[in-house]
Amino acid sequence: MEKRVVTFGTFDVFHVGHLRILEGASRLGSSLAVGVSSDLLNMSKKGRTPVYSQxxxxxxxxxxxxxxxxxxxxxxxxxxxxxxxxxADVLVMGDDWAGRFDEFSDICKVVYLPRTPSISTTTIIEKIRL
Incomplete structure (x- = not known):
């Protein structure tokens, strides 16, 4: 039986943490669709434009x-x-969002995967600026 997995993210300055979440999400089903935050959405969420365009x-x-x-x-x-x-049969998000998307459990399974410790786009950008 086909199981469709969906996840969301900005995926700016792509790093191994992003890769691990996406690979983990793909293992939970037969197909993976990824919602990439628009430049405008990223600006409203994080207060800055992404390094890479949408x-x-x-x-x-x-x-x-x-x-x-x-x-x-x-x-x-x-x-x-x-x-x-x-x-979507499964919604996957990083565990930094744990509980925030449980409202969707009425239409699909909600899974929170562990984030890769000590890595974030913000940290990488700050390190590059130095």
Whole structure:
């Protein structure tokens, strides 16, 4: 039986933590769709524009073997609609979001995977600036 997995993220300054979450998500089903935050959504969430444009971030994520499709996430308020549109059986998020998406357990299984310790895009950007 086919099991569709969906996850979301900005995926700016792509690093091994991103890769581990996506590979882990792909192991939970037969296909993985990834919602990549739009530049505007990232600005509203994090107060800064991404280093890489939404098109570049989507191209990087789409090139990974573990990813079957990518789409633009325009709004956090539309997560339910994205999950329904992509026929999600499983929603995967990093465990830094634990509990925040449990409201979607009525339409799909919600799984929080552990983040890679001591790595984040913000930390990498700060290290590069030095």
């Amino acid at each position: 098109e570049e971030r989507m191209a990087i994520v789409a090139a990974l073997r573990c990813v079957d499709s990518v789409f633009v996430e325009e709004s956090l308020e539309q997560k339910r609609e994205y999950l329904i549109q992509h026929k």
